[in-house]
Each structure stands twice: as C-alpha cells, then as structure tokens.
Amino acid sequence: MSETPVRRAGRGGRERALSAASSLFARQGITATTMEDVAAAAPVSKRTLYAHFPTKEELVxxxxxxxxxxxxxxxxxxRRADLPPRDRLLALFVVPPRSDGAVRGCPFIQAAAEHPDPADRVHALAREQKLEMLTLVxxxxxxxGVDEPESLAEQLVTLSDGAVSRAMVLDEPAYGRHARAAAEVLLEHALSSGARGA
Structure with missing residues (x-):
C-alpha cells in the first residue's frame, strides 16, 4: 500500500501566501484581511506565514x-517597445476585470488609501509606482514631440487614475472609454497645435 506523500511544511509557502494575499486584498481590502485569513487561504501554518512575513506590512x-x-x-x-507610443498612452484607459469578472481598481491607489500616512512604507511604494507611471508617460x-510633455502627462495620468477608480466604484470595466475619449482630444490637440516644429 503506497503512502500519501506528505508536503513539507513551508514548501512553496511564501508563493502561496502572496497569491492568497493578492486575492484577499483585492476582494476585501488590506485592512479587513487578517494574517489568519491569509494563512487559511494559502494554506500555510501561521508559523510559516510569519517566518516569511514577520509583519502584515512586510506581506503588503x-x-x-x-x-x-x-x-x-x-x-x-x-514600456512595450513593440507598441507605438500613442497606443501605449491610450492603454492607460483600459480597465481589465479580474478573472472573477469584478473590477477592483488600482491596487496601488487602494494600498495608499489604506495607508494614508505619506511616511508609511506602503504609501511610499505606491507613490513611487505613480511617479514612475508619470515618468514613462x-x-x-x-x-x-509634444511641447511641455510634463503638463500633458500629469493630465493623462490623472484621467487614468480617475477612470480606474470610478470603474471600480461602478463595477463597470468599460468605464475607461470616457477618459480615453478625453485623452484622445488632448493628444490630438497637442500633436496638431503644440508639437515641436509644427
């Protein structure tokens, strides 16, 4: 009679915990999710979870x-070099639903909202992501060849973040189309009347 193989404690535990945390944070929020919830959903023992992530902040x-x-x-x-710059910019307004069909919004905006202190490490990481987004745009x-690209970039990322947030609140993945329409007008205006050498 063959024995049932026994999984070693903690084997793959870190990856399972991160996967569970990602799903739980998106579904019910960071604050509402306990370390016990993550351990149960992973599943891993609490000892294994805390061995990998001594605090909830480290897990987040x-x-x-x-x-x-x-x-x-x-x-x-x-950053995709295989797409034209304009296509990459308009991708800012695509709001993909999760595999369960729900619209969850931007995880970095949500993390910053749940860690509102600007000095908080979670808030700081979210800010870094948003600043990198601005730099890329x-x-x-x-x-x-747009004149004053910094100003237009601020407008586009603001439209993008607003569209994602409203799509989440309204649970409407197609909501980004409204911001995209506004972004197309801004881009066309910049390219036709404000481009360098125009």
Missing part, C-alpha cells in the same frame, strides 16, 4: 512588489 510590501515584477502591470505596457509624449 511583498505583495505589491510582486505585482510590480509580474510583467502584467500598466508600467509594463507603457512624459517620456512617451516627449517621443511624440
């Missing part, structure tokens, strides 16, 4: 960092 930071390195963020889309506008 690791989960957000994992998102940043997943290859599937808006930042990754803005500014660079794309500069590549297109």
């Amino acid at each position: 930071l690791a989960q957000l960092d994992g998102l940043l390195h997943s290859g599937y963020t808006l930042l990754d889309t803005l 500014t660079s794309l506008l500069d590549e297109l």
